Amino acid sequence: MVIEQHQETTARGTSNDLIPVFDGHNDTLLSLGRTGRSFFEHGEAGHLDLPRARAGGLAGGFFAVFIPDPPSLAEPAASQEEDPASIADRYRDPQAFPPPMPLAYAQREALRTIAALYRLEAASVGAARVVRTAAEIRRCLVEGVLAMELHIEGAEAIDPELDALDVFYAAGLRSLGIVWSRPNRFAHGVPFAFPSSPDTGPGLTDLGKELVRACNQRRIMLDLSHLNEAGFWDVAALSDAPLVATHANAHALVPSSRNLTDRQLAAIRDSGGLVGVNFHVGFLRPDGAGDAETPLIRIAEQVEYLLEKLGPTGVALGSDFDGATMPAALGDVAGLPRLLDALRAHGFDDATLRAVAYDNWLGVLERTWGA
Numbered sequence: 578m579v580i581e582q583h584q585e586t587t588a589r590g591t592s593n594d595l596i597p598v599f600d601g602h603n604d605t606l607l608s609l610g611r612t613g614r615s616f617f618e619h620g621e622a623g624h625l626d627l628p629r630a631r632a633g634g635l636a637g638g639f640f641a642v643f644i645p646d647p648p649s650l651a652e653p654a655a656s657q658e659e660d661p662a663s664i665a666d667r668y669r670d671p672q673a674f675p676p677p678m679p680l681a682y683a684q685r686e687a688l689r690t691i692a693a694l695y696r697l698e699a700a701s702v703g704a705a706r707v708v709r710t711a712a713e714i715r716r717c718l719v720e721g722v723l724a725m726e727l728h729i730e731g732a733e734a735i736d737p738e739l740d741a742l743d744v745f746y747a748a749g750l751r752s753l754g755i756v757w758s759r760p761n762r763f764a765h766g767v768p769f770a771f772p773s774s775p776d777t778g779p780g781l782t783d784l785g786k787e788l789v790r791a792c793n794q795r796r797i798m799l800d801l802s803h804l805n806e807a808g809f810w811d812v813a814a815l816s817d818a819p820l821v822a823t824h825a826n827a828h829a830l831v832p833s834s835r836n837l838t839d840r841q842l843a844a845i846r847d848s849g850g851l852v853g854v855n856f857h858v859g860f861l862r863p864d865g866a867g868d869a870e871t872p873l874i875r876i877a878e879q880v881e882y883l884l885e886k887l888g889p890t891g892v893a894l895g896s897d898f899d900g901a902t903m904p905a906a907l908g909d910v911a912g913l914p915r916l917l918d919a920l921r922a923h924g925f926d927d928a929t930l931r932a933v934a935y936d937n938w939l940g941v942l943e944r945t946w947g948a
């Protein structure tokens with residue numbers, strides 16, 4: 578349906594506004610769980626629901642399973658949006674092993690969220706589908722079905738024996754972020770800081786290295802977003818898969834700890850990997866401020882710079898919908914056509930727009946998962 582709509586608009590010679598978008602990261606499952614809002618009704622809260630996804634041409638994306646801080650650690654109103662730095666502070670000590678998150682708690686939360694994803698799929702009556710292969714994503718694009726890829730952001734729910742990895746894989750897991758912005762038993766996440774190098778602490782633990790090998794064997798994509806630089810280089814040395822950061826930007830333009838240095842970008846390029854451009858204003862603005870009054874040209878500049886460093890197949894989108902502060906000009910997922918217009922106005926041709934909007938994701942997933 579998405580493609581038919583696009584053909585209609587092209588035939589009228591109007592705009593590119595329904596180029597489909599496959600997106601590298603959203604926290605919508607977390608948002609739905611926290612707010613109780615419906616995925617199937619057009620809402621104002623959050624950034625993504627099915628009606629708004631259709632309005633914006635969202636064809637699918639990575640739906641993250643994120644384990645919030647255990648209640649005993651969280652301040653009464655703590656959330657990622659409100660004060661990420663204070664949350665990260667509690668985890669910053671690299672000596673804090675075992676990490677302050679009980680495995681049973683993390684697994685319970687992961688099960689709850691994965692179950693929520695499958696309940697969404699069932700309740701969608703065919704409008705949304707959990708996908709495990711690039712071919713399934715392509716089919717969803719043709720059929721106008723929202724493709725939902727099961728991603729885990731932060732491996733706290735995976736036990737040292739990696740039993741949960743196999744169970745999650747069987748449940749559809751095809752990509753894993755080793756860490757969020759806190760340490761766990763596998764690696765050290767980069768605390769949110771500006772300006773800051775991403776080189777904030779030690780590399781992977783021995784167990785982290787085992788996890789990388791295990792993911793390679795199962796062809797689970799490893800997401801390097803939120804990983805500190807030492808951990809990044811450990812993965813680069815070990816992994817036989819393309820290096821991918823699903824939602825991060827270029828450090829040369831915006832010196833946030835969450836963005837990637839030119840050296841990291843070169844390693845990603847050499848591996849046949851990819852970066853999904855993050856729309857969070859704090860990772861887009863040269864001053865690092867969390868100000869929603871951030872023009873869409875900041876996203877265009879990131880796309881341009883990353884294309885220069887990564888080549889034409891190395892750049893895609895990784896919005897961070899429902900997990901970050903979006904530019905006001907974008908608003909939510911329904912604003913994607915405005916972003917594509919801004920990219921076109923910046924000088925990208927139709928082929929480049931389509932590559933960045935969906936095709937580069939499909940390419941790197943095929944290289945990682947197999948065609």
Ligand SMILES: [Zn+2]
Nearest residue numbers: 730802803824
């Ligand atoms: Zn994230």
